[in-house]
Amino acid sequence: MSYQQFAYLYDELMKDAPYKEWVQFVKDRCAKFNVSGTRLLDLACGTGELSVRLAQDGFSVTGVDLSEDMLAVAQAKAEDVGIRIPFFQQNMAHLEGQAEFDVISILCDSLNYLQTEEDVKATFLNVFQHLTDEGIFIFDVHSIYKIDHLFINQTYASSEEVVSFIWNSFAGETPNSVEHELSFFVLDEGTGKYERYDELHFQRTYSIKQYSNWLMEAGFDLLEVSADFESSEPHSQSERIFFVVRKNKKAI
Structure with missing residues (x-):
C-alpha cells in the first residue's frame, strides 16, 4: 500500500480514537500551568484531525509530519472547514526553521514511532529550542505494560x-x-x-524514568506525569502515559 492510500484510510481506522480527550487534555494543562499564548505546534500531526480540532478551539496551530500524503489530507481537511493551518513536511527528530511556540504537542503515541534512543533525545532537544520560556511540551506514549x-x-x-x-x-x-x-x-x-x-x-517505548531522565537532560522540568487522560499517577497497568514539561529556568 502506498502512503497516500494509507493516509486516506487512516481516518476511517481511527474514527473511534479519543480525539476529544486529547484536545481537552491540552486545554486543561494550558489552564493548569498558566500558558497565556495560543501558538501550538502539532508534531507528527498525521491527517490533521487534532490540528483542526485544536484550531477550532482557539489555538493558532502549525502542523508538522514526515508524510507528504498525510499532510495533503490534513491540508484538505483544514480547508474543508475554512481554517488556515500551515503544514510542513519534516522529521520531528530533525526539526528546524520553525518559530517559537507556547505549546508543543506530540500526541496519539506518535513519539513511539521513533526507532532509536538518539531520535527521541534529538526530538526533545528540538522541542526545547522551539518552545517559549513559559511554554509547555505535552506528549503521550504507550506504557511498557x-x-x-x-x-x-x-x-x-x-x-x-x-x-x-x-x-x-x-x-x-x-x-x-x-x-x-x-x-x-x-x-x-x-x-x-x-x-x-x-x-x-x-x-x-521506554520506562517513565528513562523518558524523565532524557527530558531533564534536554533542559526540562517535569510538571506532571499522568496516565490514561486522568490526573492520577501511572500504575503498573496504565496504558498511556502523559508527560507535561516546561523549560528549566537555569537551562534557558
Whole structure:
C-alpha cells in the first residue's frame, strides 16, 4: 500500500480514537500551568484531525509530519472547514526553521514511532529550542505494560462494509518494541471486489524514568506525569502515559 492510500484510510481506522480527550487534555494543562499564548505546534500531526480540532478551539496551530500524503489530507481537511493551518513536511527528530511556540504537542503515541534512543533525545532537544520560556511540551506514549502485554502476540480485527482489517502484533528486535502487521481489505466500488493492502509499523517505548531522565537532560522540568487522560499517577497497568514539561529556568 502506498502512503497516500494509507493516509486516506487512516481516518476511517481511527474514527473511534479519543480525539476529544486529547484536545481537552491540552486545554486543561494550558489552564493548569498558566500558558497565556495560543501558538501550538502539532508534531507528527498525521491527517490533521487534532490540528483542526485544536484550531477550532482557539489555538493558532502549525502542523508538522514526515508524510507528504498525510499532510495533503490534513491540508484538505483544514480547508474543508475554512481554517488556515500551515503544514510542513519534516522529521520531528530533525526539526528546524520553525518559530517559537507556547505549546508543543506530540500526541496519539506518535513519539513511539521513533526507532532509536538518539531520535527521541534529538526530538526533545528540538522541542526545547522551539518552545517559549513559559511554554509547555505535552506528549503521550504507550506504557511498557501496553507494549508487552496488550500488543505483543495479539490479534485485532475489524469487519466493515468498506474497510476491514486484520492487525497482528509481534515482539520487535529491541526491548519494549512491537511490530504491527496490518492487512487491509478495501472495497472497490467500481468492481464490487475487495483489494488487499499490507502495512508494517514499528513502535518502541521506554520506562517513565528513562523518558524523565532524557527530558531533564534536554533542559526540562517535569510538571506532571499522568496516565490514561486522568490526573492520577501511572500504575503498573496504565496504558498511556502523559508527560507535561516546561523549560528549566537555569537551562534557558
